[in-house]
Amino acid sequence: MRKRRFDPRSRVAAGRGHNARPQRSRWSNTPRDHEGPVLLYGWHSVKAAIENPARRFHRLLATENALRRLSEEKLKLPLEPKVVRPEAIAAEVGSEAVHQGLLAEADALPSPAIEDVVPEGVLLVLDQITDPHNVGAILRTAAAFGVTAIVTTARHRPEATGVLAKAASGALEYVPLVTVPNLARALNALKDKNVMVVGLDSTGDTALTAVPLSDPVALVLGAEGKGLRQLTRTTCDYVARLELPGRIKSLNVSNATALALYVAATRIGRIA
Numbered sequence: 001m002r003k004r005r006f007d008p009r010s011r012v013a014a015g016r017g018h019n020a021r022p023q024r025s026r027w028s029n030t031p032r033d034h035e036g037p038v039l040l041y042g043w044h045s046v047k048a049a050i051e052n053p054a055r056r057f058h059r060l061l062a063t064e065n066a067l068r069r070l071s072e073e074k075l076k077l078p079l080e081p082k083v084v085r086p087e088a089i090a091a092e093v094g095s096e097a098v099h100q101g102l103l104a105e106a107d108a109l110p111s112p113a114i115e116d117v118v119p120e121g122v123l124l125v126l127d128q129i130t131d132p133h134n135v136g137a138i139l140r141t142a143a144a145f146g147v148t149a150i151v152t153t154a155r156h157r158p159e160a161t162g163v164l165a166k167a168a169s170g171a172l173e174y175v176p177l178v179t180v181p182n183l184a185r186a187l188n189a190l191k192d193k194n195v196m197v198v199g200l201d202s203t204g205d206t207a208l209t210a211v212p213l214s215d216p217v218a219l220v221l222g223a224e225g226k227g228l229r230q231l232t233r234t235t236c237d238y239v240a241r242l243e244l245p246g247r248i249k250s251l252n253v254s255n256a257t258a259l260a261l262y263v264a265a266t267r268i269g270r271i272a
Contacts, residue, residue, distance in 0.1 A: 038108050038161035040172075041093050043069075046102040048170030050075050055173070059105040061089055066101030093162065108160060109172065111179045114186045117149050119193035122264050125151045125220040127183060127232045129253060132158035134224070136167025137254035143171035145261040146270065148216070151178045151186055187235045190218050197236045199228050200260055202250040204241030208263050211238050215268040219260050224253050 037058055040046050043066070049055045050070075060081040062070065067081060089103045117123070124147055129135055135158050142150055157179070158164050165172055180186040187197050198211055199220040220236055222228035233239055242251070242259055251259065265271045 040104045040165045041099040042166045043100040044170040045165045046104045048173040052173040056107045061103040063101035119216045121148045123218040127222040128156040132164035134254045136164040138257045139168035139171040141258045143174040149176040154179045184231045184235045199236035199239040204239045207243045208240040213267040
């Protein structure tokens, strides 16, 4: 019997080059390495969190214009918002942040256990990618391609809050984030579920388009500059590169992720 794919809305409580709301979830709530609630700001991030019954809110700040827009969208708010001026939100998130008149303080979403990840479709594994802008952009792309889950290490990763949440543009509510203490063991756990594990590196042995990809598949991406760590690399079934026709042979990791996801999703039949 085919396992039903996890719906992230059922949760309780978001390479080298390359309040009281929800029902209990079946995912285990593993501890975060930083305590306390998360901050979400910006229209798409806050709106998606409001629509997610898994989020438990503590505060909601909105300007008059943002509150009017929420009302026009007919959203059921999780608590009474505090109406503030834009500078009050800027004081909390920084003057450079594009908050669009919305700020929410909420509990973080729980992290599924690696053992509970359904081996289906495409998964992403991030090997110590720490830039919140890149991880947020990767999350947004992952949501667009229907990625089953993103696996990352408990250490050497950005918190799912603030800048990352804004860059993710609501994707924290749609793609499960699995945090693990040891990436190599997590990759072996996926391989035990018959997941093909493919590392991406600009010095990969073969082109990604030449790898015999099969469903399910996990794409592993390393941090810019450092690439995949050696143990991660040797744990992969394949280490592949993206073939680029131009003079520059490497991409920003979030751009490389988008291209690799398109290749993988097309090859395994997720895109016609």
